[in-house]
Amino acid sequence: MLNKVMWEVDRTDEALAAFKADTPAFLNAWEESWRRPVPPYPVGGSLTSRERVALETRDFGTLYAMGTNPFLLWQFARSVSVPGSMSIEQLVISFREAVLPHGYPDFFT
Amino acid sequence: MSEIVGVVGITHNPLMWSALDDPMSTDLDGVTANTSRLREWVSGLAPDVVVVIASDHLHMLVTSNMPAFMIGKASRMRAIHPNETRSFGLQPTELSGDHDLAAHLLGGRGMAPGFDFAFSDEPWLDHSFMVPLLLLRPELDLPMVPVFTNANSPPIPNARRFAQLGSHLRAAIQTATDRRRVLVVGSGHLAHELGGPRQFLATSPDPRFDEEAVSWMANGDLESAIAGSDFDRLTAAGNETYQFLNFITCMALAGGNPATFAEGTPTRFGNLPFFAWEDL
Numbered sequence: 001m002l003n004k005v006m007w008e009v010d011r012t013d014e015a016l017a018a019f020k021a022d023t024p025a026f027l028n029a030w031e032e033s034w035r036r037p038v039p040p041y042p043v044g045g046s047l048t049s050r051e052r053v054a055l056e057t058r059d060f061g062t063l064y065a066m067g068t069n070p071f072l073l074w075q076f077a078r079s080v081s082v083p084g085s086m087s088i089e090q091l092v093i094s095f096r097e098a099v100l101p102h103g104y105p106d107f108f109t
Numbered sequence: 110m111s112e113i114v115g116v117v118g119i120t121h122n123p124l125m126w127s128a129l130d131d132p133m134s135t136d137l138d139g140v141t142a143n144t145s146r147l148r149e150w151v152s153g154l155a156p157d158v159v160v161v162i163a164s165d166h167l168h169m170l171v172t173s174n175m176p177a178f179m180i181g182k183a184s185r186m187r188a189i190h191p192n193e194t195r196s197f198g199l200q201p202t203e204l205s206g207d208h209d210l211a212a213h214l215l216g217g218r219g220m221a222p223g224f225d226f227a228f229s230d231e232p233w234l235d236h237s238f239m240v241p242l243l244l245l246r247p248e249l250d251l252p253m254v255p256v257f258t259n260a261n262s263p264p265i266p267n268a269r270r271f272a273q274l275g276s277h278l279r280a281a282i283q284t285a286t287d288r289r290r291v292l293v294v295g296s297g298h299l300a301h302e303l304g305g306p307r308q309f310l311a312t313s314p315d316p317r318f319d320e321e322a323v324s325w326m327a328n329g330d331l332e333s334a335i336a337g338s339d340f341d342r343l344t345a346a347g348n349e350t351y352q353f354l355n356f357i358t359c360m361a362l363a364g365g366n367p368a369t370f371a372e373g374t375p376t377r378f379g380n381l382p383f384f385a386w387e388d389l
Contacts, residue, residue, distance in 0.1 A: 007171050010192045041173050070304025070348050071261060072167055077304075079192060092309050100306045104348065108263045109172050 001045035002068045003109065005030060005055065006076035008043060016079055023056050058085070061098030067105045111210075111285040114154040116363045117147055118295040118326070118356040118384035121163065121240040123197040125378045139374040143383040144244045146370075150385065151245050156292035158207045159246065159253045160214075160278070162355050162362075163237040163296035164260040168193070169229075177266045178224070178274060181232030181255035182211040188234040199236055206232075207252040210289065214254065214281045224277045232257075237352075241296045251292070258358070260297070260351040268338040271354040272331060275361025295359035299323075299373050299380045302347035313379040315346035322353060322373070326384050329367035331360055356384060363389055 008030065009019045019026040033044030047055070054062040060077050064070070077095055082088050120140075128134045129141065168190045170176065189201040215226050232255050242249060256278070259265055282291050299322055300315035307314040318337075325334035334357050343350040360368070363386035373380035 003167075003172055007167060012191055013195065016192075016195075064304070069167065069262060070302075072304075074304035074308065075192065075196070078196060096306055096308070099304075104305065104344065107348075 001047055002051055002055075002063060002066060003072050004045050005047070006063075006068065006072050010072075010075050010079045020080060020084065027052060027055065059098075060095055061102060064099040065102040065105055067107045067109075069107050069109075111282050111287060111289040111291055113279065113282055113362070113389050114156055114290045114292060115151060116293045116295070116359050116386040116389065117151065117241075117245060118297065118359045118368075118382055119147065119241045119244060120298065120381040120383070121237045121296040122298075122378050122381060123193065123199060123236040123240055125376060125381060126199075126236075126240045126243065127197050136376045139372075140376060140381060143372065143374055147383065147385060148245050148247075150387075151292060154290065154292060156251060156290045158210060158289050159242070159251045159292045159294055160210075160256060160282070161238050161241065161253055161294045161296060162256045162258060162274075162278075162358050163234075163241070164258050164352050164355065165235055166237055166261055168235040169233045170257065170259070172262060175259055175262055176227035176257065177259050177270075179227040179229060179257040180211050180215050181206065181234075181257065182208055182215065182228050183230050183232055184208045186232045186234060186255070188239050190233065190235055193236050197236065199239060202239075202249065204234070204249060205252045207254050207289075209287065210282075210285055210291075211254045213285045214256070214278060216281075221281070224274065229257075237296050241294050245294060258355060260354050261349075263340070265340065265351050265354070267340070268335040268354055268357055271357045272335055272361040275358040275363075278358070279362045279364065293359065293362055295355040295362075295384075297352035297355040297382065298347075298349060299353060299382050300346040301349040301352070301379055303349045305348045307347060311377045313373075313375075315350075316380070318342070318346040318350070319373045319380040322356075323371050323382075326356060326360060326368040327371035329360065329365055331357070331365045334360065353382075356382065359384065359386070
């Protein structure tokens with residue numbers, strides 16, 4: 001579900017703005033959508049408490065170690081961080097420091 | 110009968126594309142030269158349709174539904190997703206498609222033996238399709254058929270299957286009854302990493318792989334390319350290297366012939382691939 005939530009955050013400017021403005025509220029609504037599925041491809045999903053904390057704190061190292069798709073993770077990290085939290089140059093450095101200890105986790109889903 | 114008039118394998122790196130207009134990007138001089146060379150060659154081929162083999166980057170296709178191979182079968186199709194405009198400055202557009210050729214490649218109403226494609230009547234193309242077209246044919250005036258390959262989300266089809274895809278498409282194009290001049294463009298990477306510890310190192314994550322890969326293409330060594338491109342080897346070369354498999358499809362589609370032009374052009378984005386097959 002982590003890949004899905006990152007994908008849905010980054011998919012539209014509206015979703016990205018909502019996630020950045022109030023991440024807990026966005027995730028609450030996202031999980032609520034999962035309980036009211038619209039066929040055939042329900043939006044939303046459910047998250048573990050650890051996954052939720054990692055998303056709320058922008059803990060890219062933990063998200064990487066959990067086996068998220070690296071491409072999706074980088075796109076997500078860039079979209080939620082730049083501009084605003086940091087420059088792209090700062091993100092490249094901090095992202096590398098975050099994922100480096102975890103090597104290459106299996107991202108088979 | 111239709112004719113394959115040329116096969117190209119080329120980068121789709123969107124960061125490189127957005128940096129091309131920067132006069133300070135002197136490391137991209139080789140890219141500019143190769144692009145100009147291939148663009149001129151393509152123009153001289155006078156193609157009337159282009160088949161693009163590329164891997165959607167989890168824009169249209171995500172893990173809720175992930176086909177291994179899919180053909181876009183539409184007369185009109187959208188291109189560029191909103192997050193690509195936001196990240197890379199690529200502008201949304203619409204392209205014309207060759208519905209009849211797409212239907213033929215799928216095998217008609219009763220799917221032909223050999224390959225069981227998924228299909229989409231509403232393909233929405235991302236930069237992996239569009240950057241090669243913008244480099245090679247910026248007028249975007251050719252109807253196209255998109256062939257989607259899953260090279261981003263494991264399980265990924267193995268290298269031999271990508272070669273079989275090329276052989277299948279070659280035979281299918283050549284048996285299309287309308288007289289078309291078909292250009293085929295494969296979109297991919299050499300060694301490449303994104304979202305991992307080796308991204309943005311201003312050099313290739315695996316120069317040895319790049320050297321081998323270019324030599325496979327230059328020598329028409331399909332079996333070595335297949336043997337050297339298993340999942341673990343590609344992963345070791347960089348976690349986005351799987352899209353090299355689209356070039357194996359290109360080589361098979363070119364009849365396994367040596368590429369007449371093969372280069373991994375060094376840039377700050379790594380070694381970027383440029384391949385062309387004139388002998389078909």
